[in-house]
Amino acid sequence: MDTQVLIIGAGPTGLTLALDLSRRGVPFRIVDAAPAPFAGSRGKGLQPRSMEVFHDLGVIEPVLASGRLDLTMRVYQGREVLREWDAHEGRHPTVERPYARTMLIPQFRVEQVLREALPQPVEYGMPLTSFTQDDSGVTAVVGPQTVRAKYLVGCDGGKSFVRKELGVPFVGETHADLRMYIGDVRVSGLGRDHWHQWGSRADRWLALCPLPGTDLFQFQATGDGEDEPSLALYQRIVREHTGLDDVILHDATWMSLHRTNIRMVDRFRTDRVFLAGDAAHVHSPAGAQGMNTGIQDAYNLGWKLGMETLLDTYEAERKPVAEWLLGMTTAIMMSGNPFERRGDETLQLSLSYRTTEGEGLQAGDRMPDGITEQGRIFDLLRGPDFVTLDFPDGPVLVRPDGYVAAIGRSAIDAYFGANPVTQLHHRRVAARSAA
Structure with a gap:
C-alpha cells in the first residue's frame, strides 16, 4: 500500500479528515484537482459544534482569532435603517456550551488554518481520473501517479467525480x-x-x-x-x-x-470508498450548514477509519443527519426570512446519534463541556481515544468524536464487548466535580 487513506478534495471536509487522521498516526494523502487553494468564501458561518471539533483538533485558537461573533444585521431602504437586530441575541457562553453563537469567518481562512496544522502538504494539481477497488484496497490514478490505498474518501464537492464514478444516485431537485x-x-x-x-x-x-x-x-x-x-x-x-x-x-x-x-446520495459507502461533505449532500445555503456538516462528516469518519472498525455506522449515523439537514435548510429558505433568529438546531449542538429515547444525557448525545478538579472536560477529552470519565455518580464513556458511547459500568463493558478493538484506544480519567 502507498497509503492507508487517499482523500480526494482539500476543502473543509477533506482537510478536517486529514487532520483527524494525522493525530491518529494514520498514513494518508490528500489531493485536489485545483492548482492552488480556493480563494473564495462559499461558506462564512462556522457553527458552535464545529468550533468544538476544532477545539479537539487543536486549532480553535487561530480560528477564534480569525472570526467575529458579534456582527449585527441591518435592513435599509436606501440609506434609511429600517431595522437592526442580533440574530443570536441572548446566546452567551456557558460552562456546558462554551461556543454559543455562529461565527463569521471566510471559508478560505478556515481552510488555511487546517492546512497549516497538517504535518504534510496538500497535493494540488492532482485530479482523480479513475479508480478501481478490490477486496484489499483501492487503486487510483491521480495526476500522473497510480496510488494504492486501503480506503478512498471522496470529499470533492457537489460535482464529485468519486460519486459519479461509483454510480451513486444524487437524489433530489434543482x-x-x-x-x-x-x-x-x-x-x-x-x-x-x-x-x-x-x-x-x-x-x-x-x-x-x-x-x-x-x-x-x-x-x-x-x-x-x-x-x-x-x-x-x-x-x-x-x-x-x-x-x-x-x-x-x-x-x-x-x-x-x-x-x-437540494440533493443527497442514497448511500455514503461503496465497499472501500466513502463520500463526505458536498459530495454526499447539497442544499440551500440558508442557515449556514454546508461547511459545518462536511466537517461533522469527516469527524465521524476519521476515528472509524483509524480503528478500521464500526465503518458501517458512518452511513447509519450521518445519512439521517443529512436528510434532516435538507429538510431544515429548505424550510428556512422557503420561509422568506433566512436571517431571523433560529433555534438551537442550526448551531448543530443538538444533533444526536441516539438509538433510544430518554430524559437527560443519553448514549449518542454530544458530551457537554464542564469543569472538574482535573480540568475542563473538553480538554480531558482532547485526543484520538475513547475516554471514560469516572464521575462520582457513575462513569460515562465518550467516543473520539465527543459523543457519548455508553453510560454506566455495565453498559460500558457491553460496548467494549461488542466492539473489542475500541478497548485498544481507550483511557480513563477521574472527573470529580470542581469545588
Missing part, C-alpha cells in the same frame, strides 16, 4: 427559480460593523457582509441568473437595489452564480 449571485468584493461607502441588506422580496434582495480579517465583503443578491457574474453586473445590482451612488465596488476576487440544488 430550484431553477432560486439563483443567487455571490462573490468577494472590495467596497467603499459602507461600514464594517454591520451585515447590510436591502429588499424584502426573495427574488429581489441584496446583502453585503464584511468578511472578518480581510478588507472584503461577501456580495449576495438574488436574480434571474440570465447574466454571467461580472463586477459591472454586481455594481449595477447594488445601484438598483440601494438607490445609492456612493456604495462603490472596486474589484472582485471571486464571483459565482449559485443555483439551489
Whole structure:
C-alpha cells in the first residue's frame, strides 16, 4: 500500500479528515484537482459544534482569532435603517456550551488554518481520473501517479467525480427559480460593523457582509441568473437595489452564480470508498450548514477509519443527519426570512446519534463541556481515544468524536464487548466535580 487513506478534495471536509487522521498516526494523502487553494468564501458561518471539533483538533485558537461573533444585521431602504437586530441575541457562553453563537469567518481562512496544522502538504494539481477497488484496497490514478490505498474518501464537492464514478444516485431537485449571485468584493461607502441588506422580496434582495480579517465583503443578491457574474453586473445590482451612488465596488476576487440544488446520495459507502461533505449532500445555503456538516462528516469518519472498525455506522449515523439537514435548510429558505433568529438546531449542538429515547444525557448525545478538579472536560477529552470519565455518580464513556458511547459500568463493558478493538484506544480519567 502507498497509503492507508487517499482523500480526494482539500476543502473543509477533506482537510478536517486529514487532520483527524494525522493525530491518529494514520498514513494518508490528500489531493485536489485545483492548482492552488480556493480563494473564495462559499461558506462564512462556522457553527458552535464545529468550533468544538476544532477545539479537539487543536486549532480553535487561530480560528477564534480569525472570526467575529458579534456582527449585527441591518435592513435599509436606501440609506434609511429600517431595522437592526442580533440574530443570536441572548446566546452567551456557558460552562456546558462554551461556543454559543455562529461565527463569521471566510471559508478560505478556515481552510488555511487546517492546512497549516497538517504535518504534510496538500497535493494540488492532482485530479482523480479513475479508480478501481478490490477486496484489499483501492487503486487510483491521480495526476500522473497510480496510488494504492486501503480506503478512498471522496470529499470533492457537489460535482464529485468519486460519486459519479461509483454510480451513486444524487437524489433530489434543482430550484431553477432560486439563483443567487455571490462573490468577494472590495467596497467603499459602507461600514464594517454591520451585515447590510436591502429588499424584502426573495427574488429581489441584496446583502453585503464584511468578511472578518480581510478588507472584503461577501456580495449576495438574488436574480434571474440570465447574466454571467461580472463586477459591472454586481455594481449595477447594488445601484438598483440601494438607490445609492456612493456604495462603490472596486474589484472582485471571486464571483459565482449559485443555483439551489437540494440533493443527497442514497448511500455514503461503496465497499472501500466513502463520500463526505458536498459530495454526499447539497442544499440551500440558508442557515449556514454546508461547511459545518462536511466537517461533522469527516469527524465521524476519521476515528472509524483509524480503528478500521464500526465503518458501517458512518452511513447509519450521518445519512439521517443529512436528510434532516435538507429538510431544515429548505424550510428556512422557503420561509422568506433566512436571517431571523433560529433555534438551537442550526448551531448543530443538538444533533444526536441516539438509538433510544430518554430524559437527560443519553448514549449518542454530544458530551457537554464542564469543569472538574482535573480540568475542563473538553480538554480531558482532547485526543484520538475513547475516554471514560469516572464521575462520582457513575462513569460515562465518550467516543473520539465527543459523543457519548455508553453510560454506566455495565453498559460500558457491553460496548467494549461488542466492539473489542475500541478497548485498544481507550483511557480513563477521574472527573470529580470542581469545588
